[in-house]
Amino acid sequence: MDYLALYVTLKLALVTTIFLMLIAAPIAYLLAYTSFPGKSLLEALIYLPMALPPTAIGFYLLVVMGPKGFVGQAWETITGGSLLFTFLGITIASILYSIPFAVQPMKAAFQKIDQRLLDAAYILGLSKRTAFFRVIIPNSVSGIAAAAVLVFLHSIGAFGVLLMVGGSIPGETKVASIAIYEAVETMNYSAAGMIALSFIPISYAFLLLISKLNEDSRP
Amino acid sequence: MDYLALYVTLKLALVTTIFLMLIAAPIAYLLAYTSFPGKSLLEALIYLPMALPPTAIGFYLLVVMGPKGFVGQAWETITGGSLLFTFLGITIASILYSIPFAVQPMKAAFQKIDQRLLDAAYILGLSKRTAFFRVIIPNSVSGIAAAAVLVFLHSIGAFGVLLMVGGSIPGETKVASIAIYEAVETMNYSAAGMIALSFIPISYAFLLLISKLNEDSRP
């Protein structure tokens, strides 16, 4: 079995989950609590990555992150390197690809916060920002957990997009799902099943961890 | 543009969303409110479809739903027909493929229900079952909306799995994302872009609908 690919997969899923939680929280907050012109359009745009087939997303990312795309060019100007075919590149792709799964459950959780708790927080002198961290976040743990589970698992399964911007370089961007793809394509079904099975304990461990965190935060 | 494929896509996404809401609600309830041995294992299994690359899921479904798989055989015994390469077949595949996206946000929403509301419902004579419909569901609208958005969009983008069990039969199982795939494969990038763009208004309309429903249910 390709342990290196499994390792890259896990690393990618963890990094994606952590970063995405940080990025999605403020976005979810904006969507839940503010209104501005074009908000639903922005929301639709954020969710678009879900609705597109991975091939299409991968292709657009390739263009944007490539040497002629504006992101790729900006990156090259700053660092002198390329974003494509690197771990950082697939991390960015994976984050973009999973954004909807992080934003949507978080937004739902934030919307459910009792307004009275926010009133109480403001009275106690908390700015909106501090109230976000000290009241909204701790009272949205189950929604945040849901987001984390979705993002983590989705990143493990992501494949079309990663293949496109990653180029399947062993130890760097070759993830386990690519190994499954290869095994299926070459009719090596038992190998495919083996790798797929190895995902069960991983998902299981992650779910246990999340549900533990979730339980601890019960009122 | 392939309007027939667009129509099949929409139909599939709607049917999947509706059925999945019905199927996922009791599962989410079980996960949120009961505990039984092997619960986290079951949960990990339910979420597994996310963590696997679509090709792998498609392959396993193909085997299970095929003439030698037990589902396919059972189906053939009952109806005399085949499940593969039919609209029903891709609907089942799409439902299985999207289950985690429905279950996870619903579970989070159910967990957030104030225990006092359930106490009040039981006192008023509601069985657990009725309390589920009359108290838990109406107070979880934002979580259910989140689930619906995720499932709908994910079904639009689903493609690897559908291609595998659907076989791309026009008017029956050929969805729009397959058209994008074909366009990309034949290096016809502008056509791919056109279809992808046509998803924006669809997603947008669906999001507006959901957020409207969500707003109406605010306390």
Added chain:
Amino acid sequence: EKISVAVAANFIAAFKEIAADFEAKTKIHVEGTFSSTGNLYSQIVSGAPYDLFLSADKQRPAILQKDGLADRPFVYARGQAILWAADRDFCKAATWQDALKNERIKKIAIANTVTSPYGAVAKTALQKAGLWDALQRKLVNAQDIAQSFQYANTSAVDAGFCSLSAKTSSQWKNGCFYMIAEAPDIIQSACILKKTKNRAVVEQFAAFLVSPEAQEIKMKFGYR
């Protein structure tokens, strides 16, 4: 009347034109389902209602025949591997081997050498040229030749092994290419599936597929 054909992804464009021609002549509707060869193979084993299978290789039709699912396979196209680059300067070198040895070439795309026959022959060619090990660090793996071409024409890589069938793409003319003589032709076989209910019509289409008329179209799309 209509027939249903499972077509390997690399042959989509050519197939569409051939099918249109055939339809115009015979009023028989030909419906294509496009996917990777492995995928289509799995579907056929699972009982997919195809009449004809156009594979990207010769192995899978052979297996189908051996398993009694298909008639004797026949070759319907020969694909050719090429090395394409967006930067025209790339082709100033005398041979593709020299072009690849250039220090300025940092990344080279190759289709999956395990799942794609084009990737496999590209690997063979690189090995023959003694470059396989040396270039290992520069190789970027694509899922298939379409993706390999995408890498090359978005300049994500400096050059990419693709197939001559990319020549109908609108981007083709923006770059330059070498033929890879060292790479054996990719022999793409087809087979009529035993399950077919309109054998006569399918045979008619199979014959058309190897007719001079179709041959011309295939040439246009980069097949022999």
Added chain:
Amino acid sequence: MTITASLKKKLKYFDLDISFSCATESMMVMIGPSGGGKTTIIRMLAGLTMPDEGRVIFGDEVWYDSARRINVPPQKRRLGYVFQDYTLFPHLNLYDNAAFAAVDKKEVSELFDLFDISHLRKRKPHHVSGGERQRCAICQALARHPRLLLLDEPFSALDVITRRGLREELKSLKGRLSCPVIYVTHDINEALFLADEILPVAEGKNDDGWMQRTITRVPSVGGSSRAAREPRLALAY
């Protein structure tokens, strides 16, 4: 119908251990210090909290018996319970809340008139005042035609006049309801006005001395200014 209960439960800071009974059309008022276990007792009668030991008998039904391992779920007990924090369903307006489990929807309007909240029938609970919410919770409990009515400080958020009026309504309703009523309050006047029987609960026990001590205790001596501020008015209760 008479409800008879004998309940034991270990709580964190004391052990609850109490027995009482209450007959049809009679009202038992529970009174006692905050944290003394009143709500816990009511919840055990309702079947929402499980005693460690004991029996709850309603008429000839056994609702709970630790020895015989009987525990009738709250759904089957058919009782009315106004929670201390007057929980209403946030997704329903006041009318729908009260009609939620009403035997006869027509009665709901009558009850709303009686409790003077008819004009608020279309409002959601979050958009009415605390006292209005509380009155709706009482309507909800009454509309169910309960066999036993449990009221946990049902008038705590009401002003004196409203409270006095409702108290009287409740007394007259009690006859019509023909069911035992168990009522928690911290207002001794109210207790004395309403009660057929008073159950003083402190630290989970029946503490008969508590009432006496409460009524006769002189306010702790503080600054003289405070003593001077004692009520100057005899209230016309």
Added chain:
Amino acid sequence: MTITASLKKKLKYFDLDISFSCATESMMVMIGPSGGGKTTIIRMLAGLTMPDEGRVIFGDEVWYDSARRINVPPQKRRLGYVFQDYTLFPHLNLYDNAAFAAVDKKEVSELFDLFDISHLRKRKPHHVSGGERQRCAICQALARHPRLLLLDEPFSALDVITRRGLREELKSLKGRLSCPVIYVTHDINEALFLADEILPVAEGKNDDGWMQRTITRVPSVGGSSRAAREPRLALAY
């Protein structure tokens, strides 16, 4: 510091229109019928509800002025507010709730002793009784060293003895706090005991007659049995 307010707001069933002021170390008690607008007034002082028109002046700060379009957000007003439903943060234990915005954490323990909930410091709000929750909410407000203290029926869930004790604590604290206190209650005894000034609010207006009517009104005549059950005890308030 003195707080002066003049507030107008159109509500659904009446128009709120009231003016008052309250000086440092003095306590104004608001009393009136349920749904009369007391909570709404408090919320406007806190900056949680926006008046349609009027001014709120605290010392030399303008907190709200419709004419000059000034509206200081609640965060900047630095006040203590015990909500009618004594909202606490469900994810924090009682101690952390009270210490949430405390100026000096050490004081929290003292306050907990004073309000007799020290033994519950590690419990979550869902796991204590209503009165205990309410006492914690008061500690939370006091620990903030507020410049103005708003108490919306802070003792409604408490028994008479606890209530009497806390009332006295509050009075003595008032001196230490040296800030104006606005207090909502429906207990006339409490109002009379605590108030430097009483503001009767009915239908959103200052209704001076309300107190008088409340105190002297004879209970509506009902069945004779009811009349016979009037309080038999003069309370030793």
